[in-house]
Amino acid sequence: MLGFKNFRCARIILSGIEVMHMIAKGQMQTGVDQKRSAAEQFYELAI
Secondary structure, eight states: OOOOSSHHHHHHHHHHHHHHHHHHHTOOOOSSOSOOOHHHHHHHHHO
């Protein structure tokens, strides 16, 4: 594995991975609708 090029990129990638794990475990709290799929929650965060 080549590793990360700099600390900023590593932080962004690892935080994204952590968010995906939280979504998969159902730990993300959204105020509007609790019945969204993991993909819908991720797309909402991306926009």
